[in-house]
Amino acid sequence: MILRCRLCHAAIAAFDPADLTPPLTGAVFGPLEPGFPPPFDPEASFDDARCPFCRHHPQGYAPDSRDSLESDRGPLPVGQPAIRREAGKRTRKGGK
Numbered sequence: 001m002i003l004r005c006r007l008c009h010a011a012i013a014a015f016d017p018a019d020l021t022p023p024l025t026g027a028v029f030g031p032l033e034p035g036f037p038p039p040f041d042p043e044a045s046f047d048d049a050r051c052p053f054c055r056h057h058p059q060g061y062a063p064d065s066r067d068s069l070e071s072d073r074g075p076l077p078v079g080q081p082a083i084r085r086e087a088g089k090r091t092r093k094g095g096k
């Protein structure tokens with residue numbers, strides 16, 4: 001799939017949704033075309049990633065923006081770190 005910048009909507013990187021397990025690093029994202037350098041530092045946290053076009057974080061800066069990525073197929077949820085599961089306590093029995 002293609003990662004798009006939430007702020008400038010440019011296509012930035014190619015990635016496999018199966019790799020979206022926190023903590024995300026630049027290594028999850030490859031170049032749009034084989035043979036080009038990766039768009040982000042593979043060893044850096046995705047928090048440090050910057051859109052090559054507008055120089056902002058590809059997910060934007062809204063408080064809940066880190067819960068999803070913009071892709072060519074629309075918003076894609078990112079797996080939640082353990083600490084975030086606490087916020088959405090499941091109180092219903094038998095709920096999925």
Ligand SMILES: [Zn+2]
Nearest residue numbers: 005008051054
């Ligand atoms: Zn951008």
